[in-house]
Every structure is written in structure tokens, then in C-alpha cells.
Amino acid sequence: MGKQFMLNRATARLKFLRDMERVAALSRPELDAEILTMLPNAIAYARHNSPLYRSTLGGLTNGGTAIKSLDHLRNLPFTTKDDLRARYPYGLLAVSPDRLMRYGESTGTTGNPTSAFMTYEDWERGNVWVERALRQVFTDRDTVFVAIPYELAFAAYDIDRALEAVGVTVVPTGTLNQVCPWERTVEMMRAIHPTGIVCTPTRALRLFDMFVSRGYDPSEVGLRVLFYTGETCSPSKLKKIADLWNVELFTAFGATETNSLALPCRHGTLHLSEDRYLFEVIDPETSVPLSPTERGELVLTSLASEAMPLVRYRTGDIVRIDDTPCACGLPHRSIQHFGRYSERILLQGGSVLRMDVEEAALSVPGTGSYYVLDDESDPPAIGVEVTRQADAQAVLTAVENSIAKACGIQFKALDIDKSLIAQAMDRMLKPGSLSIRHVREP
Ligand SMILES: [Zn+2]
Structure with a gap:
């Protein structure tokens, strides 16, 4: 039984690798046709096998196989x-x-956690695509620190396994754990000289500062790639991080319920996993379908999930889909992620996405990479790190004007000492979502 079990698993991975190469070579119309071929079977499968969909889709005629179009x-x-x-x-x-x-x-x-689970086939079907993506970023000469949480989530293991398949030397440091706190990560980076690190963008920033505050030279590490995930980040902040570390940036996007949903190619384009999911974009307030190229909430329907099929699942992520063909030749469209709708900043008379405020503030010359939002004060306030102290007030005024112009909201900008907020960030899983509450908490 043991030998057959191993053979079956190896055969399954080989089948998914071959299928991936076939799909990667499709034209866009061919991929569209394939998605619509998979859709009725996927709906019928969910309706027949999932307790949730047996109850909500039980009345569908023909068992769901009549669902043949968007x-x-x-x-x-x-x-x-x-x-x-x-x-x-x-x-x-x-x-x-x-x-x-x-x-x-x-x-x-609030309430219960949400669970997620997969069969071996679900896991491998996604993992071969992660391997394909990471093969364009890393080689077997690379050493990569995986500094995202391994506990109860899939992403770290998914990336870890794919790196292994590429031939990379993997250093599983994890994050926020007692075995490898950030101080140890810094010392290990000095000793081992990783060429890549997988972490949130804000963590990369903090690691840089920890190097500097200890009198170390970050450039001596020889880091080449920052593969960031787990946190959205504005273009201006990414640019600052890339300049500090002198690295190339790549990112991936996913959710615990689904695992990877978008993966990068060598051009840095974030391609949607359209071989496994059908994607829609809706208005998060009214639920009305939007054109995919408009900014809205990402909704997905799984086309191949066995263990946990999902039908029109509202991810809560605000995105824009781009159908411009990529030079890499993949038929999959690409995506930009603007953050979670539930984490928008609610203000009197409306709301604003955190990333829009971040971009408006950090694009102002003379600002550093750190900031903290206070949406509990009136007017709302933003503390920014001013790197040009000679004309700090001019920088703060420019930040206020930039946010007002981009978001239509008058913020009060204040100069902050980044050491005050660094400590709060070090306790957070997603330090990029720091707000004044986290700084005030003991
Ligand atoms: Zn591409």
C-alpha cells in the first residue's frame, strides 16, 4: 500500500505539472473557453458535495450544470x-x-474562526504554479529566509515547498516566534548572507533599521530579492524599501481560504490564478457587478477545488484587474491589490482606503517610510517620519495637501519619532496596518 500511495502522489504532481505547462501556453480566448467549460462542472460538484451548497444551491435545475456563463x-x-x-x-x-x-x-x-482545508490534489495543483513563479525569481544558487508565519496558514509552507523544488537553500525563520525573534534574524542574515527574504514589506523596513541601529551595514548581506506578501503596500513605500535594501521586489497574493490567488512572473506582473478560479469584481457597498478594470471587491468561484469548493466567495479584498497582455506570454490577467475593505478608514461622511492615504503621504519628498494613522481624532491625524528636518513644517503641510488632493479629506500631519512606533510594529503580524491604537496599547 505504501509504495502505491507514493506512486499515486508522484503521478498526481506530474499530471499537474504537465497541465500547468499546457495552460501556460494557451491564448487568452482559449483560457476563457477553458474556464467556461470548467464552470458548470464546478457548480454541480459544489452543489452535490458541499453541505453549504446543498442547502443554498439545492434548487438549481440540472444539478447546477446549466450554469454556463458569467x-x-x-x-x-x-x-x-x-x-x-x-x-x-x-x-x-x-x-x-x-x-x-x-x-x-x-x-x-468576532465570532468563530474561519477554517480552510485541502486534499493532496488541491495542494499540488496550486503548488506547481507557485514553483513555476518562484523559478523565475530564484535559482538553486539562492539562499532564502522565509519570515512569514508557518502557524495555521498555508502560504509559508506553499512557498517553502516551491523554493525547495527550485533548489533554493530555505531558512525557515517564521515570524513572531520565540525561537527566531527579529534580533536573531538580523544576526543570521549577517552570518548566512541570504540572497532573498520572504516577509511583509514593513518587516523589511524594520530589519533594515535594526541593522543600522546595531551599527551593521545592510549592504553587506548581499540581499537581491524581497518577496513580499501578507500586506498591501503603496508604490511610494515599496520604492523606498527597494532603494534602502537595493533589491528587486516581487509579490504574491492569496487568502487562507484559497491559498495562492495571484503569482508573479519575471516581469513582476501579478498574474491571477485563473486556471483554478473564476474572478468577478463587484461594488463592495451595493454588490453590483463592476467591469473588472474598475476598482472593487474581488469575488471568486473555485473551478477545481475538491475539499472546499467556493461559489461567488466575497474575499473582502479591493482590487483592480488588468487585461493588458504581459510580455511573459501567460494568458492570465493581472491584479493590483489595494487592501481589505474591512480595514478601510471610516470617517465622518465616508471612508478611505489606507493605501490611498499612505501613497499620498509617502510620495511627498522629505518623508521617510514610517507613519501612523489616528482616525479616532477629529480631524483625523497622520504621524509621518520627516527626514528633512530643516523644513519639517513645509513637509507636513505638503503631506496634508497631498492627502486632501488624493482622498478629499483634510488630515492633520504631525512629525513622529519612528522609535516610538517601531516597538509597536515588532509585536504585529501585519506591521503595515499600524494605527494609533497599537502605539497606545501597552
Ligand atoms: Zn507576466
């Missing part, structure tokens, strides 16, 4: 995070439990 799909109800919470842990399980090979979960601010 217009048909739009008649089906959305699936929300609340649906997942209400059915925690196994209310969306569509296979026999003994077929599961990986389980993870994430916690929201």
Missing part, C-alpha cells in the same frame, strides 16, 4: 466570511475527511 453565475447567491464562520469547522467539507491533507484557520475580530 451571466448565469451572477444569478447565484454570494458566499461570505459569515457563512464560513457559521459553519465552522467542517460545514463546507466536500470530501471524505480522510482525504484531507492540510487544515488551517484564521481568526477575525
Whole structure:
């Protein structure tokens, strides 16, 4: 049994590798046709096997196989995070439990956690694409630190395994753990000289500062690539981080419920995983479908998930999809991520995405990379690190004007000492979402 089991698994991975190469060579119309061929079967599978969809899609005629177009799909109800919470842990399980090979979960601010699980086939089907992406970024000569959380999530293991397949030397430091705190990561980077690091952008910033404050020269590490994930980041902040470390930036995008949803190519384009998901974009307030090239909430329907199929799942992520063909030749469209709708800043008379405020503030010359938002004060305030102290007030005024112009909201800009907020950031999983609350918390 053991030998056959191993053979079956190796055969499955080979099949997914071959299928990936086939899909990567499709034209855009061919990929569109393939997606629409997979859709009716995927809906019928979910309706037949998932307890959630047996109840919500039970009335579909022909068992769901009549859902053959985006217009048909739009008649089906959305699936929300609340649906997942209400059915925690196994209310969306569509296979026999003994077929599961990986389980993870994430916690929201209230109620049950949401769970996620996959079969070996789900895991491999996604992982071969991660390997393909990382092969364009790293080679077997690279040493890469994986400094994102391994606990209860899939991304770290997914990236770790793919790096291994590429031949990279993997250093699994994790994040926010007792074995490898940031101080140790810094010392290890000095000793081992990684050429790549996987972490959030803000963490890369903090690591740079920790080097400097210890009197170390960050350029002696020889870092070549920052592969950032887990946090959205404005173009201006990314530029500052790339300049500090003198690295190339690549990113990936995903969710615990689905694993990877978009992966980079060698041109840095973030390609959607359209071989495994059908994507829609909707207005997050009214739920009305938008043109994919408009900014809105990403909604996905799984086309190939066995363990946990999802139909019209509202991810809560604000994105824009770009259908401009990429020079790499992949038929998959690309995506820009602007942050989570639930993490927008609510202000009197409206709301604004954190990333828009960040871009407006940090694009002003004379600002550093650190800032903290205070949306509890009136007017809302932003503390920025001013690097040009000679005319600090001019920089702060320019920040206020820049935010007002880009977001239509008058912020009060203040000069902050970054050492005050660094400590708060070091306790956070996503230090880029720092607000005044985190600084005030003991
Ligand atoms: Zn590309």
C-alpha cells in the first residue's frame, strides 16, 4: 500500500505539472473557453458535495450544470466570511475527511474562526504554479529566509515547498516566534548572507533599521530579492524599501481560504490564478457587478477545488484587474491589490482606503517610510517620519495637501519619532496596518 500511495502522489504532481505547462501556453480566448467549460462542472460538484451548497444551491435545475456563463453565475447567491464562520469547522467539507491533507484557520475580530482545508490534489495543483513563479525569481544558487508565519496558514509552507523544488537553500525563520525573534534574524542574515527574504514589506523596513541601529551595514548581506506578501503596500513605500535594501521586489497574493490567488512572473506582473478560479469584481457597498478594470471587491468561484469548493466567495479584498497582455506570454490577467475593505478608514461622511492615504503621504519628498494613522481624532491625524528636518513644517503641510488632493479629506500631519512606533510594529503580524491604537496599547 505504501509504495502505491507514493506512486499515486508522484503521478498526481506530474499530471499537474504537465497541465500547468499546457495552460501556460494557451491564448487568452482559449483560457476563457477553458474556464467556461470548467464552470458548470464546478457548480454541480459544489452543489452535490458541499453541505453549504446543498442547502443554498439545492434548487438549481440540472444539478447546477446549466450554469454556463458569467451571466448565469451572477444569478447565484454570494458566499461570505459569515457563512464560513457559521459553519465552522467542517460545514463546507466536500470530501471524505480522510482525504484531507492540510487544515488551517484564521481568526477575525468576532465570532468563530474561519477554517480552510485541502486534499493532496488541491495542494499540488496550486503548488506547481507557485514553483513555476518562484523559478523565475530564484535559482538553486539562492539562499532564502522565509519570515512569514508557518502557524495555521498555508502560504509559508506553499512557498517553502516551491523554493525547495527550485533548489533554493530555505531558512525557515517564521515570524513572531520565540525561537527566531527579529534580533536573531538580523544576526543570521549577517552570518548566512541570504540572497532573498520572504516577509511583509514593513518587516523589511524594520530589519533594515535594526541593522543600522546595531551599527551593521545592510549592504553587506548581499540581499537581491524581497518577496513580499501578507500586506498591501503603496508604490511610494515599496520604492523606498527597494532603494534602502537595493533589491528587486516581487509579490504574491492569496487568502487562507484559497491559498495562492495571484503569482508573479519575471516581469513582476501579478498574474491571477485563473486556471483554478473564476474572478468577478463587484461594488463592495451595493454588490453590483463592476467591469473588472474598475476598482472593487474581488469575488471568486473555485473551478477545481475538491475539499472546499467556493461559489461567488466575497474575499473582502479591493482590487483592480488588468487585461493588458504581459510580455511573459501567460494568458492570465493581472491584479493590483489595494487592501481589505474591512480595514478601510471610516470617517465622518465616508471612508478611505489606507493605501490611498499612505501613497499620498509617502510620495511627498522629505518623508521617510514610517507613519501612523489616528482616525479616532477629529480631524483625523497622520504621524509621518520627516527626514528633512530643516523644513519639517513645509513637509507636513505638503503631506496634508497631498492627502486632501488624493482622498478629499483634510488630515492633520504631525512629525513622529519612528522609535516610538517601531516597538509597536515588532509585536504585529501585519506591521503595515499600524494605527494609533497599537502605539497606545501597552
Ligand atoms: Zn507576466
